[in-house]
Amino acid sequence: MFQPDLFTMDHAAEQSDLPSEIAQLREGAQPRTEAANDIEIDLPGVLERLADVSARPRYTFMVLNLIARAAGQSDSAGPYVREDGRVIAIRDWLSDALMPMAQRDARRVAVVNQVRAELARKGVLPVDDEQAEEMIAEGVRARLRHSGRTNVSRAVSDLVRAGLVRRHYQGYRVDHENRGAQREAVYTITPRVKRALGRVA
Numbered sequence: 001m002f003q004p005d006l007f008t009m010d011h012a013a014e015q016s017d018l019p020s021e022i023a024q025l026r027e028g029a030q031p032r033t034e035a036a037n038d039i040e041i042d043l044p045g046v047l048e049r050l051a052d053v054s055a056r057p058r059y060t061f062m063v064l065n066l067i068a069r070a071a072g073q074s075d076s077a078g079p080y081v082r083e084d085g086r087v088i089a090i091r092d093w094l095s096d097a098l099m100p101m102a103q104r105d106a107r108r109v110a111v112v113n114q115v116r117a118e119l120a121r122k123g124v125l126p127v128d129d130e131q132a133e134e135m136i137a138e139g140v141r142a143r144l145r146h147s148g149r150t151n152v153s154r155a156v157s158d159l160v161r162a163g164l165v166r167r168h169y170q171g172y173r174v175d176h177e178n179r180g181a182q183r184e185a186v187y188t189i190t191p192r193v194k195r196a197l198g199r200v201a
Contacts, residue, residue, distance in 0.1 A: 050159075060155040077187045090186070094152045099145070111144065156185070164193045
């Protein structure tokens with residue numbers, strides 16, 4: 001069923017401090033393919049598909065938008081993006097871009113308390129309040145990024161099931177039993193979906 005509220009964009013996906021130009025590092029160009037039987041799809045169609053396959057359609061739509069932004073004029077985003085002179089894995093970049101959502105979440109308070117209690121239990125929490133808060137904040141960021149990577153992976157799986165994105169991996173240990181070992185994801189968004197989002201390649 002179509003959900004009109006999905007048109008409402010979250011600030012995390014459209015915040016102005018995201019870089020306007022994102023350079024990609026690729027390990028070989030990927031062929032641009034599109035199924036012969038692909039039909040055009042509009043934005044309501046994209047949202048309807050997400051509502052059908054995802055438990056978090058709004059979050060998944062934001063991930064799709066960010067992938068399209070990272071891809072720029074090409075069809076693929078990843079395995080890395082470059083931002084402010086740093087090379088970042090695409091999943092980490094997506095997780096960081098969506099971090100403001102996690103920081104506004106009420107569950108963050110519970111994470112802060114958990115990190116504080118764990119550091120205190122280990123006896124490593126500094127006596128100085130400022131240093132203690134810095135250590136706690138660093139621990140919270142690490143946990144939120146780990147959680148964010150998991151959430152991004154789930155959202156991309158929803159996008160793949162919806163037929164909006166294709167995913168493969170690049171890097172070492174291609175034959176490893178853990179398909180993600182030493183490798184990073186590459187997300188390819190189909191041209192028709194880019195057109196639906198208003199980003200024509």
